[in-house]
C-alpha cells in the first residue's frame with residue numbers, strides 16, 4: 001500500500017496499558033501504509049512516548065517517524081495532585097476524577113483536527129480514539145472525517161466490559177451468578193468478577209454516567225478496532241460484532257515487531273535472542289541484571305509476578321504471597337509496587353514483606369525482587385520462565401501467550417476478571433489463584449497453586465502446550481509477507497482500503 005499523503009490521528013487514554021498498544025498500532029500503520037500518523041496526548045504522556053520511541057531507535061533499524069502532539073491539560077484544574085497525568089500514580093479514590101478530567105481534551109482535539117484541515121486542505125483519513133473517549137466521534141465528524149473506536153482489550157473482555165456497564169445486569173440478578181447480555185445463556189459471570197466501581201454502580205453514580213456515556217458514544221463510531229486476532233478469539237469476535245452492531249477489525253496482537261517475528265520458540269520462550277524495545281519508564285533493575293539472573297535458572301523453572309502498570313495488592317496479601325512463594329521454594333521474579341493505601345511513588349520498604357524475606361531469598365538464590373518496573377517482555381521471552389502470575393491486563397496476557405508462557409491469574413480491576421475467565425474456561429492456559437483486593441488469600445493457597453503450575457509434569461505442562469499453540473496462531477496472524485498474509489495484517493489493509501475508497505469516491509464517510 002503506497003503513501004498517499006493521508007493522515008491518521010490517534011487518541012489514547014492516559015494509561016501505560018493504553019499508550020503501549022496505541023504506539024504499536026501507530027507503528028504498524030506507519031510501516032504498512034506510509035501515512036502520516038499523529039498521536040496526541042497530555043504533555044507527560046507525550047514525553048513518555050517520545051522517550052520510548054527514542055530508546056527503540058538506538059538498536060533497531062530506524063523507523064518512519066510518528067508525530068507527537070501535546071494537548072494542554074492541567075491536573076490542578078480538575079482537583080488532581082501533581083504528577084497525575086497518567087493513571088499509574090493515582091490512588092483508587094482519584095481514578096473517577098481522572099476519567100472525568102479526560103473529557104476536557106475534547107476542545108484541544110477539536111483544535112488539533114481543525115489545524116490539520118487548515119494546513120493540509122483536507123481532514124485526516126480517520127481518527128482512532130480510545131473507547132473511553134466517546135466524545136471523539138462527534139469531534140471527528142465535525143471536521144468531516146470518521147472516528148474508529150479502539151479497545152485496547154481483547155474481544156471477550158471488551159464485550160463483557162461494554163455490556164456490563166451498559167446493562168448493569170448484576171442489579172437485576174437474584175443470585176451472585178448472572179447472565180451478561182451478548183454472551184450465550186450458558187455463560188455465567190460472578191459478582192466477585194466485577195470491580196467495586198461496577199458492583200456499586202446503579203446507573204446514577206458518576207462511574208455509570210461516565211462509562212455509559214463514553215461507551216455509547218464510542219459505539220456510534222464508523223467502526224471498532226480490537227487488539228486481538230481472528231485466530232485466538234473467533235467466538236468472542238463473533239459475539240462482539242453481533243452485540244455492538246459495528247464492523248470490528250481485529251488488528252492485534254499489538255506487540256513490538258521483534259516479539260512475534262523473532263526466532264522460533266523453544267520450550268517456554270524464544271530465548272534472549274529477541275531484542276525487545278520498551279522503556280520510556282526506567283526499569284527498577286537493569287535488563288542485563290535480570291537476564292543474568294535468569295540465565296542461572298533452569299529452563300521453564302521461574303515464576304514471573306507482576307500486576308501491570310497501575311494495579312497493586314494490599315499489604316496483607318503481599319505478606320501471604322511472600323510466605324507462599326518462599327514455602328514453595330520455586331524460583332521467582334517479583335515486581336514490587338507499594339501496597340494499596342501507600343503513596344504510589346513511595347520507595348520500597350522492607351516492612352511490606354515478612355522480616356528478612358529479601359535477604360533469605362537472595363542468599364538461597366530463590367528470588368529476585370524488582371522495584372516498580374521490570375523489563376517485562378525481555379523477562380517473559382527468557383527460556384527459564386515457566387509461568388506468569390498476572391493481574392490479566394490484556395497487554396500482559398498477549399505478551400505472555402506470545403512467548404508460550406501460561407498464566408496464574410489474580411485479576412484486580414477493569415476487565416481483568418473477564419480476561420481471566422476466558423483464559424481459564426476457553427483457552428485452558430491459566431488457573432485463577434484468586435481475584436480482587438477483598439480476597440483473604442492465604443500463603444497455603446499461594447503455595448498450592450504455584451506448585452500445581454510449576455511442578456514438572458504437572459498441570460503447568462498442559463497449559464504451556466496450549467499457550468505455545470496460541471503463540472503460533474499469533475505469529476500466523478501478523479505475518480506481513482509471503483503467500484499467507486496474517487489475518488490481522490489483512491484486517492488493517494482492509495480498513496485502510498475502505499477508508500481510502502470512500503474518500504476517493506468523494507462520498508461523505510461520516
Ligand SMILES: O=c1ccn([C@@H]2O[C@H](COP(=O)(O)OP(=O)(O)O[C@H]3O[C@H](CO)[C@@H](O)[C@H](O)[C@H]3O)[C@@H](O)[C@H]2O)c(=O)[nH]1
Nearest residue numbers: 017152153308309310373374376393394395396414415416
Ligand atoms: O513492570 C512492568 C509493568 C508493566 N509493564 C508493561 O506495561 C504494560 C501493562 O499493560 P497491562 O498488562 O495491559 O496492564 P495495565 O497497565 O493494568 O493495563 C490497563 O489497560 C489494559 C489494556 O486496555 C487492560 O487490559 C487492563 O485491565 C488495564 O488495567 C505491559 O505492556 C507490560 O509489559 C512493564 O513493561 N513492566
